[in-house]
Amino acid sequence: MTCTEVQSWISNYVDDALEEEHVGPMFAHLGSCLDCQRFLQSTLKIRSSVNTDAKFAAPESLQVRVMKSVEGADYDSRRRVDMLSIRISIPLPAAMAMAVMLVIGSMVISPLFFERPPRVQFSENTIEQLPTSLRTQLKITRILLEE
Numbered sequence: 183m184t185c186t187e188v189q190s191w192i193s194n195y196v197d198d199a200l201e202e203e204h205v206g207p208m209f210a211h212l213g214s215c216l217d218c219q220r221f222l223q224s225t226l227k228i229r230s231s232v233n234t235d236a237k238f239a240a241p242e243s244l245q246v247r248v249m250k251s252v253e254g255a256d257y258d259s260r261r262r263v264d265m266l267s268i269r270i271s272i273p274l275p276a277a278m279a280m281a282v283m284l285v286i287g288s289m290v291i292s293p294l295f296f297e298r299p300p301r302v303q304f305s306e307n308t309i310e311q312l313p314t315s316l317r318t319q320l321k322i323t324r325i326l327l328e329e
Contacts, residue, residue, distance in 0.1 A: 183211060189221050196225050 191208045194200040200208070212218050309317060 183207060185211075185215060185218055185221075188212070188215070188218050192218065192222050192225055196222075196229050 188208055188211045191200055191204050192212075195205070195208060212222060309320065312320070
């Protein structure tokens with residue numbers, strides 16, 4: 183195993199992309215190689231400096247130029263009305279009332295357009311051919327419906 187190979191493993195290890203089978207040999211090599219130890223330290227320093235959340239402010243001249251270009255544009259070009267971007271906002275109670283009205287309306291109107299399927303009547307001969315568990319369930323259902 184060469185230092186070049188181990189250094190590529192170190193880069194993958196720092197990126198959390200090293201395969202599990204290479205972790206043990208990499209650390210074994212790091213225990214005896216000072217060059218690879220230095221490479222690991224420098225890689226970790228670089229990685230930690232890249233991960234800092236430094237906030238950069240835009241130069242004031244950029245802000246002035248942007249504001250001038252926005253103020254100089256005519257109103258119609260800045261405001262593009264798109265039908266998908268228009269939002270309609272209604273209070274929650276009104277929305278709930280509309281939803282309830284839709285449900286009740288569909289319950290009232292749907293029987294006008296759709297017929298109920300006819301009720302199926304089984305003869306006693308057909309019922310006797312059913313398994314015992316289904317016959318019991320059918321009898322219980324009949325009793326409950328009669329109440």
